[in-house]
Amino acid sequence: MEFIDLKAQYQASRELINGRIQAVLDHGQYIMGPEVAELEGRLAAYTGAAHCITVASGTEALIISLMALGIAPGDEVITTPFSFIATAEAIVLLGAKPVFADIDVATCNLDPTLIEAKITPRTKAIMPVSLYGQAADMVAINAIATRHKLPVIEDAAQSFGSVYRGKRSCNLSTIGCTSFFPSKPLGCYGDGGAIFTSDDELAQAMREIRVHGQSRRYVHTRIGVGGRMDTLQCAIVLAKLERFEWELVQRNQVAAAYDALLSGRCGLVSRRRDRSSAFAQYTVVLEQRERVQAALHAAHIPTAVHYPVPMHLQPAYAHLCAADQCPVAERMAARVMSLPMGPYLSQLDVREVAATLLKEVDGIEEEAAHRIPAANAA
Numbered sequence: 001m002e003f004i005d006l007k008a009q010y011q012a013s014r015e016l017i018n019g020r021i022q023a024v025l026d027h028g029q030y031i032m033g034p035e036v037a038e039l040e041g042r043l044a045a046y047t048g049a050a051h052c053i054t055v056a057s058g059t060e061a062l063i064i065s066l067m068a069l070g071i072a073p074g075d076e077v078i079t080t081p082f083s084f085i086a087t088a089e090a091i092v093l094l095g096a097k098p099v100f101a102d103i104d105v106a107t108c109n110l111d112p113t114l115i116e117a118k119i120t121p122r123t124k125a126i127m128p129v130s131l132y133g134q135a136a137d138m139v140a141i142n143a144i145a146t147r148h149k150l151p152v153i154e155d156a157a158q159s160f161g162s163v164y165r166g167k168r169s170c171n172l173s174t175i176g177c178t179s180f181f182p183s184k185p186l187g188c189y190g191d192g193g194a195i196f197t198s199d200d201e202l203a204q205a206m207r208e209i210r211v212h213g214q215s216r217r218y219v220h221t222r223i224g225v226g227g228r229m230d231t232l233q234c235a236i237v238l239a240k241l242e243r244f245e246w247e248l249v250q251r252n253q254v255a256a257a258y259d260a261l262l263s264g265r266c267g268l269v270s271r272r273r274d275r276s277s278a279f280a281q282y283t284v285v286l287e288q289r290e291r292v293q294a295a296l297h298a299a300h301i302p303t304a305v306h307y308p309v310p311m312h313l314q315p316a317y318a319h320l321c322a323a324d325q326c327p328v329a330e331r332m333a334a335r336v337m338s339l340p341m342g343p344y345l346s347q348l349d350v351r352e353v354a355a356t357l358l359k360e361v362d363g364i365e366e367e368a369a370h371r372i373p374a375a376n377a378a
């Protein structure tokens with residue numbers, strides 16, 4: 001069993017992918033070839049955002065967004081401590097300070113009720129992450145941002161394709177950023193990412209920043225980066241888009257099967273009724289994670305922990321946030337575990353994963369039940 005079965009996914013779209021790759025090899029425009037604009041048009045239409053700018057990776061998408069917003073040394077950006085490190089890294093790379101607001105224990109996304117207390121005159125943006133595939137509370141976050149005249153960047157690296165109150169993730173705030181890292185819901189076969197916005201000026205700035213700040217050939221009107229996504233990777237995403245909606249349905253069916261077997265019997269990251277998930281991950285919450293993980297490992301069932309250490313406790317970031325400021329993130333970092341997930345995971349595999357997991361969880365509960373009377377007797 002694979003944690004995410006990329007080979008099965010390739011086999012399902014093999015002809016389309018090979019054909020798209022061959023077309024690029026034939027026309028030879030490896031950088032900014034026709035597939036780049038084609039993909040940007042398709043993705044903008046898909047999300048409903050006016051603009052899509054493809055970039056070299058999800059990390060680059062975050063960096064270019066922050067650069068376009070003019071984030072500079074001394075500025076503060078409010079974000080979640082419970083994400084892949086790239087979220088905070090992008091902020092720190094621009095010389096700004098990530099200010100971590102704690103997460104909601106149910107969804108593991110930024111808790112909007114904790115944001116306002118973190119706003120200072122130096123705050124220049126809010127950067128929520130739509131973790132595991134489910135959008136953060138964007139309406140509440142946008143309302144706070146509007147009150148304080150702040151832009152919102154959604155780190156949607158895990159949530160491309162999900163819907164929040166009728167709108168697609170990536171089109172829920174000033175800027176949305178996603179990643180086409182191979183294991184993300186919509187992945188390429190290398191690195192890639194995209195930025196979405198409906199703000200014409202920001203879009204223009206981000207297009208220029210992507211190519212070294214060029215407004216015209218060899219005219220550099222701003223400081224930029226080498227941040228393009230190559231034509232081959234765009235071609236691969238175009239091919240994979242054909243089955244993407246079907247794959248989202250399959251992911252949701254896998255999640256529904258896990259839900260049916262696990263809910264009420266072990267902790268789960270909850271999902272809100274007003275939004276769907278792209279199920280980048282299906283994540284359970286366990287009191288004795290290491291033990292359950294070892295049992296699954298022994299049964300050759302792969303698992304992963306996203307993420308074992310919250311960002312404010314990472315060695316390079318610890319000085320940015322007092323150790324006790326995000327107790328919920330710390331609690332969840334010690335308890336979350338993601339199960340095999342993907343559009344090609346069979347119902348048989350789902351049942352095997354759930355049965356192995358529940359056997360261990362039930363064993364732990366039984367032991368605890370036996371220990372209590374013993375302790376009372378002593």
Ligand SMILES: *Cc1c(COP(=O)(O)O)cnc(C)c1O
Binds near residue numbers: 059129181
């Ligand atoms: C994967 C990921 C990124 C980084 O994307 P890359 O394409 O790997 O650079 C950023 N944020 C989150 C939440 C991610 O999951």
